[in-house]
Amino acid sequence: RSHTLVISMLIRFHSPAFHDITMFGADGRRLIELMGMSGRIPSAVNAEDLPAVKARLLAGIESAPPPPAPEDADETEESDAARFQVPLKTRALPLLSMLDAAIAKDAYVMWEETR
Numbered sequence: 001r002s003h004t005l006v007i008s009m010l011i012r013f014h015s016p017a018f019h020d021i022t023m024f025g026a027d028g029r030r031l032i033e034l035m036g037m038s039g040r041i042p043s044a045v046n047a048e049d050l051p052a053v054k055a056r057l058l059a060g061i062e063s064a065p066p067p068p069a070p071e072d073a074d075e076t077e078e079s080d081a082a083r084f085q086v087p088l089k090t091r092a093l094p095l096l097s098m099l100d101a102a103i104a105k106d107a108y109v110m111w112e113e114t115r
Helices: 025-034 047-063 077-083 088-104
Strands: 010-015 018-024 043-045 109-114
Touching: 010 025, 010 088, 018 025, 018 088, 025 047, 025 088, 025 109, 043 047, 047 088, 088 109
Parallel strands: none
Antiparallel strands: 010 018, 010 109, 043 109
């Protein structure tokens, strides 16, 4: 079986209130959009807007469909990918922690593309 190296964009989330978080681009972009943001990278949220942003993110996570269940058929790459898919709620935990810390310390949250 041939393996191809795929280099994905990474998104780094930063706030002076929390350690930096790096996510794969597709996951980070989806969370940014669930926060009600335009999806533009780089961008930021001011401290006063964070409670509403966090509420939109939580609502979006709760309404997101669950990952597909793995099929019991054969051992294909697709069924392996489905079996090990991380739920959106789990992927969002570090960002939610950052939002909580930034709200508590009246700080901003920003994101940018990184390698």
